[in-house]
C-alpha cells in the first residue's frame with residue numbers, strides 16, 4: 001500500500017529526514033514513536049503533500065502510484081488521511097459545509113453521486129454516534145474555539161466520515177481525556193478492515209493498549225533507528241529514549 | 252515562489268467571466284462637454300425647465316472644480332472632452348410583451364443569467380432594466396402602482412412626477428458636493444426613481460440592473476429614492492459590464508431620503524469590468540451615494556459587494572438628521588490583479604440618540620490595492636449617539652496592499668465611538684488543511700473568503716446573497732467555468 005524508500009527531506013536547507021524506509025501493507029497498523037523534534041510530523045506532512053518541505057532524495061509509492069507527484073487533494077481523495085497534530089481554525093466556514101464539501105469531493109473522485117444535504121446529515125449523525133462527538137461542535141466554524149481535545153476528536157470524526165485507506169494519526173491521543181481516548185481508539189478499531197492501514201504517531205504506550213500495532217518504529221534525528229513488534233513500545237516506556245540514543249551513538 | 256503561491260496566483264488571476272459586447276444600435280451624440288451639449292441632452296429628454304437649470308448650475312460649478320486626489324488611488328488622466336455624454340437605444344421601446352423586445356437585448360440578459368422572462372415570474376422581484384442610459388423595460392409597475400408606489404426610470408419620473416423630483420433632487424447630494432457628483436448632476440442620462448408613500452411597506456424587493464454598452468460612453472446614472480413617513484423599501488442594484496479595452500468612466504449618484512420612521516435598505520453587487528490581468532482596461536467607478544435620515548427614528552442601510560471596476564471611489568454615507576435615526580454600512584470589497592479600491596463610508600450624526608454601524612471587509616489579491624476610508628462625525632448636538640466600526644482586511648498574497656484610513660470626530664461627551672480593525676493573511680495552513688480533506692485550492696479559497704465575508708453577505712436579500720457568493724468565488728478564482 002505504502003512504500004517509502006530512502007526518503008530525504010529538508011526545509012530551508014535543514015535536512016530533517018535522512019533516509020527513511022517504511023513498508024505498510026493493507027490491514028496493518030504501524031506505530032511511530034520518537035523524541036520531540038525527531039521528524040515524525042515532518043514525515044506525516046510530506047506524505048500528505050505539504051509544499052514547504054523539499055524532498056531531496058528517495059521515493060514514495062502509494063497504491064502503485066508515485067505519491068510525490070500527486071497534488072495534496074488527490075492524495076486525500078485517493079484515501080490518504082492525515083489527522084493533524086495541530087488542526088487549524090478556519091473562522092467563518094461552518095463545519096457542516098466544510099465536511100459536506102470534503103465528503104462530496106471524495107465521492108466525485110470515486111465517480112459516485114454527490115450526497116444531498118439530507119443524505120449527508122444522516123451520514124453525519126451516524127458517525128457522530130460512533131465516536132461520541134458533541135452535536136453542537138458541527139454547528140460551529142471549522143475548529144474555531146474548539147478545545148485541544150475537541151480538535152483531536154474532530155479529526156477522528158472526519159476520518160470516520162471519509163473512511164480513508166491509509167490514515168496517519170499524528171499524536172491524536174495527546175490532549176484527549178481517558179474516556180475520549182477510549183472512544184477514539186474504539187473508532188479507529190471499528191473502521192479497521194483488511195484493506196486499510198493506519199500509521200499512529202504517539203509518545204505514549206497507553207494508546208497502544210487500545211489499538212494494537214503490528215509494527216513499532218522508532219524515529220530519531222530523522223532516521224528509523226529501531227523497528228520491532230508491540231513489545232518495543234513497552235520496552236521504550238520502561239527504558240525511555242536514552243536507551244535508543246545510546247545505542248544509536250554506539251553504531 | 253512556492254507551488255502553493257503559484258496556484259494562488261493562477262486562481263486569482265482568472266479572466267472576467269461576463270465579458271462580451273452586444274451591438275444594439277445606439278444613438279450617440281458627439282464627444283465633448285459644453286453648455287450646448289447639456290442643452291441637447293435636456294432637450295432630447297424633453298425635460299422641464301427646472302431640470303435644465305439644475306444641470307447648467309451644476310456644470311458651471313463643475314468647471315471650477317478639480318478632480319479629488321486625496322484617495323489612495325493612481326488615476327490616469329481623464330479627458331472629459333473625449334467622452335460622449337449621451338447614448339440611447341435608437342428605437343425608444345414601449346413594449347406590451349417580451350416578444351417585442353429587441354432579441355439582441357434579451358440575448359444580452361441571457362448571457363448575464365438574468366432573463367427577463369424568468370424575472371417576471373420570480374416572486375417578489377420587480378426589474379427595471381437599464382441598458383446604456385435609457386430604461387428599456389419596467390416590470391411590475393402596475394402591481395406597485397396599486398399601493399401608490401412609484402418605481403420608474405428617472406426620465407419617466409421627470410415627465411410624470413416633476414414636482415416630487417424637484418422637491419427632493421439634490422437634497423442628499425448637492426450639485427457641487429464633489430467633482431464627480433457635479434459632473435453627474437450636469438450630464439446624467441437616466442436612472443431610477445422610487446417613491447414609497449406614507450405607511451406603505453413595499454411588498455417586493457425593487458431591483459435594477461445596469462450595463463455599460465457603448466464604446467467611450469461615460470455612464471452617469473442618477474437614482475433617487477424617497478421613503479415617506481412609516482414606509483419601508485428594500486432596493487437592489489446589480490451591475491456587470493462587457494469586456495472592453497478602453498477605460499470607461501462611471502460616475503453615478505444615488506440619493507436616498509428617509510422621512511419619519513421610514514426604512515430604506517439599499518444593496519449593491521458591483522461587477523463592472525475590472526480590466527485584464529495586466530491592468531489594461533476596466534471601468535473607473537466614481538460613485539456618490541448618500542442617504543439622509545431626515546425623519547425621526549428613520550433608518551438607512553447600505554450593503555455592498557464590490558468585485559469589479561479597475562478603480563473604485565465610493566463612500567456610501569448616511570446623514571443622521573432625525574433624532575433616534577440609524578445608519579448602517581456593510582461592505583465587502585474584493586480587488587484582484589491591478590484593481591484599486593478606495594471605499595468606505597461617512598456617518599454624520601446630527602440628531603440626538605443616533606446610531607451607526609460600519610462593517611467593512613476588504614479582500615485583496617494579485618497586485619491590487621484595497622483601502623478603507625471612513626469618517627464618523629458626531630456633532631455637538633448629537634448627544635447620546637453611538638458608532639461602532641469594524642474594518643477587516645484579508646490579504647491573499649504578499650504583492651497586494653490593504654490600508655485603513657479612519658477619521659473620527661466626536662463633538663460631545665455623551666456619545667461613544669468605537670473602531671476596530673484587523674489585517675490577516677489567508678493561511679497556507681488553512682488551505683493545506685482543506686487540500687488534505689480533498690478540497691482543491693480554488694474551492695478552499697472560495698470557502699475561506701466567503702466565510703470571512705459572511706457577516707456582510709448575510710445582510711443581503713437571499714437571492715442576492717447566493718449571487719454574491721458566486722461572484723466572490725469567480726472574481727478570485729476566475730478561470731472557473
Ligand SMILES: Nc1ncnc2c1ncn2[C@@H]1O[C@H](COP(=O)(O)OP(=O)(O)OP(=O)(O)O)[C@@H](O)[C@H]1O
Nearest residue numbers: 011012016034035036037038039040041042043085
Ligand atoms: N517549518 C519549519 N521550519 C524550520 N524547521 C522546522 C519546520 N518544521 C519542522 N522543523 C524542524 O524539524 C524538526 C522535526 O520536526 P517535527 O515536527 O517533524 O518533529 P516531531 O517528531 O513531530 O516532534 P514532536 O514530537 O514534538 O511533535 C524539528 O527540529 C523542527 O524544529
Ligand SMILES: [Mg+2]
Nearest residue numbers: 040041042085
Ligand atoms: Mg510532531
